[in-house]
Amino acid sequence: MTAMLEVKNLEVAYGKIVAVKKISFSVEQGQVVSLIGTNGAGKTTTLRTISGLLRPTHGEIYFQGQRIDKTPAHDIVSMGLAHSPEGRRIFPRLSVQENLLLGAFARNDQAAIRADLDAAYDLFPILGERRKQPAGTFSGGEQQMLAMGRAMMSKPKLMMLDEPSMGLSPIMMKRIMSTVTELQRQGTTILLVEQNAQAALKRADYGYVLEVGKIVLSGSGSELLVNDDVRKAYLGED
Amino acid sequence: MDQFLQQLVNGLTLGSLYALIAVGYTVVYGIVQLINFAHGEVFMIGAFGALSTYLLFFDGQTGVWILPIMIIGAMIAAVGTAVLMERVAYRPLRNAPRLAPLITAIGISVFLQELVRVFYDRIPFADFPSAKQRIPFPQLDVVSGTAVQIGDVTVQRSAIFTIGALVVCAILLWYFINRTRLGRGMLAVSQDPDTARLMGINVDRIIVVAFALGAVLAAIAGVSQGLQNNNIDFKMGFIAGLKAFTAAVLGGIGNIQGAVVGGLVLGLVESMATQYVPGQFGGGTWKDVWAFVILILVLVFRPQGLLGARVVDRA
Ligand SMILES: Nc1ncnc2c1ncn2[C@@H]1O[C@H](COP(=O)(O)OP(=O)(O)O)[C@@H](O)[C@H]1O
Numbered sequence: 222m223t224a225m226l227e228v229k230n231l232e233v234a235y236g237k238i239v240a241v242k243k244i245s246f247s248v249e250q251g252q253v254v255s256l257i258g259t260n261g262a263g264k265t266t267t268l269r270t271i272s273g274l275l276r277p278t279h280g281e282i283y284f285q286g287q288r289i290d291k292t293p294a295h296d297i298v299s300m301g302l303a304h305s306p307e308g309r310r311i312f313p314r315l316s317v318q319e320n321l322l323l324g325a326f327a328r329n330d331q332a333a334i335r336a337d338l339d340a341a342y343d344l345f346p347i348l349g350e351r352r353k354q355p356a357g358t359f360s361g362g363e364q365q366m367l368a369m370g371r372a373m374m375s376k377p378k379l380m381m382l383d384e385p386s387m388g389l390s391p392i393m394m395k396r397i398m399s400t401v402t403e404l405q406r407q408g409t410t411i412l413l414v415e416q417n418a419q420a421a422l423k424r425a426d427y428g429y430v431l432e433v434g435k436i437v438l439s440g441s442g443s444e445l446l447v448n449d450d451v452r453k454a455y456l457g458e459d
Numbered sequence: 460m461d462q463f464l465q466q467l468v469n470g471l472t473l474g475s476l477y478a479l480i481a482v483g484y485t486v487v488y489g490i491v492q493l494i495n496f497a498h499g500e501v502f503m504i505g506a507f508g509a510l511s512t513y514l515l516f517f518d519g520q521t522g523v524w525i526l527p528i529m530i531i532g533a534m535i536a537a538v539g540t541a542v543l544m545e546r547v548a549y550r551p552l553r554n555a556p557r558l559a560p561l562i563t564a565i566g567i568s569v570f571l572q573e574l575v576r577v578f579y580d581r582i583p584f585a586d587f588p589s590a591k592q593r594i595p596f597p598q599l600d601v602v603s604g605t606a607v608q609i610g611d612v613t614v615q616r617s618a619i620f621t622i623g624a625l626v627v628c629a630i631l632l633w634y635f636i637n638r639t640r641l642g643r644g645m646l647a648v649s650q651d652p653d654t655a656r657l658m659g660i661n662v663d664r665i666i667v668v669a670f671a672l673g674a675v676l677a678a679i680a681g682v683s684q685g686l687q688n689n690n691i692d693f694k695m696g697f698i699a700g701l702k703a704f705t706a707a708v709l710g711g712i713g714n715i716q717g718a719v720v721g722g723l724v725l726g727l728v729e730s731m732a733t734q735y736v737p738g739q740f741g742g743g744t745w746k747d748v749w750a751f752v753i754l755i756l757v758l759v760f761r762p763q764g765l766l767g768a769r770v771v772d773r774a
């Protein structure tokens with residue numbers, strides 16, 4: 222069986238600066254896979270390359286067995302790969318509903334889009350209550366819900382989340398993380414990027430640790446949680 | 460009072476024309492942060508497209524039913540020009556320093572003017588007049604001819620057409636931007652192009668749509684100007700383009716409502732200044748100067764324009 226996502230020897234550079242150095246990893250269908258690492262490790266660069274916003278200088282990316290490292294970003298979305306970017310990047314001057322509908326831009330099954338809109342409002346009632354409001358007026362947690370709802374609207378098979386817990390209160394972070402579990406239960410595969418290793422690994426079937434552009438460690442979520450190096454470097458223990 | 464009302468009508472007419480052209484500057488700027496200084500030429504070629512349609516198929520006739528067909532001819536010529544210019548001239552410069560597309564725009568302007576001036580009468584299989592002089596624009600029933608008198612105020616029929624065209628275009632444009640999927644895509648690209656791509660939006664296609672949209676309105680403006688002046692020429696895009704650019708900056712570049720408001724305000728200021736500025740600065744001779752005085756004042760004191768520029772949010 223082929224993996225849902227397969228990254229092979231991926232190298233990405235900004236000019237002369239090589240940010241991702243020949244990394245390989247895979248995400249199996251139905252899993253939550255976490256990619257953890259400190260600020261500047263190359264996590265965002267990796268996700269942006271997978272979704273087609275950046276081009277690798279070396280290596281290959283396969284999604285459901287199809288090579289996508291030369292596919293335009295807008296076509297990758299319609300293949301079923303959604304990317305909720307770092308910093309949420311909701312469209313601030315558009316309403317909640319317009320943001321969500323943009324998530325479904327690549328689809329044209331109007332009736333199903335309406336149904337999915339309702340499903341998003343069911344999952345995040347606060348969005349439903351404020352569907353006409355400009356999204357820029359929302360708090361960080363609400364914007365994160367909107368960003369996840371928007372990514373769901375493309376009906377992805379694989380959803381990549383870049384630091385969804387960034388800047389959130391502990392309560393809101395819990396809420397977002399339980400949504401990740403809920404999405405997995407509904408059959409969506411998740412690639413979760415986090416600096417918050419504790420939260421990310423607790424829910425992960427598998428995890429990779431990225432350090433200055435290289436994968437230095439990998440294992441099941443529970444293995445990594447008890448790993449001494451991980452505990453020292455990422456969980457603030459010594 | 461009558462004089463004031465007369466200038467109000469004149470100003471709104473002029474302003475509607477500016478507004479129709481200004482939308483093209485602002486839409487393209489909103490999407491790619493490019494001032495397409497060749498947009499005035501898109502307007503000019505729209506007028507020539509309308510004229511060509513008339514000469515090819517309806518020469519000598521005056522029925523008003525010809526007008527919609529001329530407008531379609533104008534749109535085909537203008538949209539074709541705008542889309543081609545985006546594809547061959549601007550797209551290769553998408554990531555170049557800002558000065559490069561600006562200089563290119565000036566080059567395209569000169570190129571298109573000369574193309575029309577030198578080659579219009581040499582188009583094969585068409586018996587077009589030379590564009591080295593002004594060419595009479597067809598006068599049609601209903602939209603040309605004796606002006607309408609309302610009290611002491613004279614309203615040209617072409618003025619009614621122009622103002623009416625702006626109203627219709629503004630409504631359709633509002634609907635397109637706010638209520639259609641493609642319009643929502645445009646808004647998304649103007650706010651955050653990278654994230655728009657993550658939504659599955661083909662940014663290249665949205666850019667083409669922006670150029671085409673501006674060209675459609677410029678084409679209508681080209682027909683309006685032909686009807687108003689009774690003639691067109693290869694240079695007509697220059698001053699009109701500069702005025703419309705001023706209008707777009709005045710309203711807040713990138714802001715579509717701003718372009719409409721800016722166009723109308725500029726038209727009104729021009730006509731009122733012509734009427735009411737006394738002494739040696741008054742009258743028609745100084746008309747064009749006021750537009751650029753406004754441009755300079757806006758750039759110095761309120762560079763974001765009346766309604767505020769809608770510049771892309773950068774994260
Ligand atoms: N646009 C950019 N231009 C140049 N260097 C960049 C750019 N974006 C990120 N980098 C560099 O690439 C490295 C990886 O960054 P990033 O992928 O954002 O890491 P992370 O998401 O793990 O914090 C860092 O050293 C960062 O400075």
Ligand SMILES: [Mg+2]
Pocket residue numbers: 261264265266307
């Ligand atoms: Mg990052």
